[in-house]
Amino acid sequence: MDDDLNCREAVRLMSVALERILTEAETSLLQRHLSDCLDCRNFEVQVKFIHRAASRFRSGE
Amino acid sequence: MTDARFAEIEGHRPYLMRYALAQLRDAQLAEEAVQEALVSALENIATFGGKSTLRTWLTSILRFKVIDLQRRIISDRNNLEFTDFAAETGDESWLDDLFAPDGHWKAHPQSWGNPEAAFEQRRFWEVFERCLDGLPAAGGRVFFKREVMGEETEAICKAERITPSNCWVILHRARLGLRTCLEKNWFGKEASVG
Ligand SMILES: [Zn+2]
Numbered sequence: 001m002d003d004d005l006n007c008r009e010a011v012r013l014m015s016v017a018l019e020r021i022l023t024e025a026e027t028s029l030l031q032r033h034l035s036d037c038l039d040c041r042n043f044e045v046q047v048k049f050i051h052r053a054a055s056r057f058r059s060g061e
Numbered sequence: 062m063t064d065a066r067f068a069e070i071e072g073h074r075p076y077l078m079r080y081a082l083a084q085l086r087d088a089q090l091a092e093e094a095v096q097e098a099l100v101s102a103l104e105n106i107a108t109f110g111g112k113s114t115l116r117t118w119l120t121s122i123l124r125f126k127v128i129d130l131q132r133r134i135i136s137d138r139n140n141l142e143f144t145d146f147a148a149e150t151g152d153e154s155w156l157d158d159l160f161a162p163d164g165h166w167k168a169h170p171q172s173w174g175n176p177e178a179a180f181e182q183r184r185f186w187e188v189f190e191r192c193l194d195g196l197p198a199a200g201g202r203v204f205f206k207r208e209v210m211g212e213e214t215e216a217i218c219k220a221e222r223i224t225p226s227n228c229w230v231i232l233h234r235a236r237l238g239l240r241t242c243l244e245k246n247w248f249g250k251e252a253s254v255g
Contacts, residue, residue: 006164008156015233019214042170046240049176053189054208056180060073060116 005033010040014047070102073116075190077123083205084127094130098123155234159241170240173248185247192242199223200235207232 005013010033013026022030034041074095081091102109102122109118161167179185193201203221206212218228 006160007166008160008164011237012233015229015236019229019232039166039169042172043240046170046173046176046244047236049173050236050239050243051208052177053180054204055211057076057186057189058116058120058209058211059114060076061114 003029005029007033007037007040010034010037011043014040014044018047018051066106067103069115070099070106070119073119074099076116077119079190079193079205080120080123080210081127083202083210085130086202090130094123094126098126101126153230159237171244171248173244176248179247188243188247192239192246195242196235196238197231200231200238203228203231204235204239208236 010030013022013030016022016026017030034044077095077098078091081094082088085091085094098119102119105122109115113121159167193205196204199221203217206217206220207214214228214232215225218225221228223231
């Protein structure tokens, strides 16, 4: 299968994942990309961090 | 009421303004709601038992003020202006700033080290707020409601009167914008040092 994600598509899927559960096919495509791509792994950590920062911001601590 | 307590409450004003603006979309109304909430908070400070954080307590007071105002303006709703973002066109050219034509990152996301350490630093939160302010207005509102207040995307879209897909694009763009801003103004500088 020649349907590997590029970074732009991987980032889109990561954003989608925050709104709904990914399909199995989407999940495996994303995992495959992440295992090969340090940039997107860094990005993934950052988006999760931003999510936690936003909740902290809410409580003001 | 000590001066220190007063200053502490005042310190939450920018956050409360952001909350009110996200809900009311009108600076003057937001100002009014925050002002009323702060006055009421100062009058009732004795009832603040410290069970929640001060910010959470203040927000709960503000919430009622906002709902009051929303009731008052509901008849004018149709006159409000909404989207300030051309998501309708499905225009994704803004992504071209981030990704090369082959879909790879133009500026590679760096490791942020141990980002949680930033939570303890007041200056980080200043940068965080400045980055929020730098988002397009609709992006800032939607991000605030979704990520800070934890509202459901569907409810947010309805309140903003935009389609779910436009709503999603606005949110996606806001997240990416915030990430770029934090990397540029905080982690790019600090993480490499500490
Ligand atoms: Zn990638």
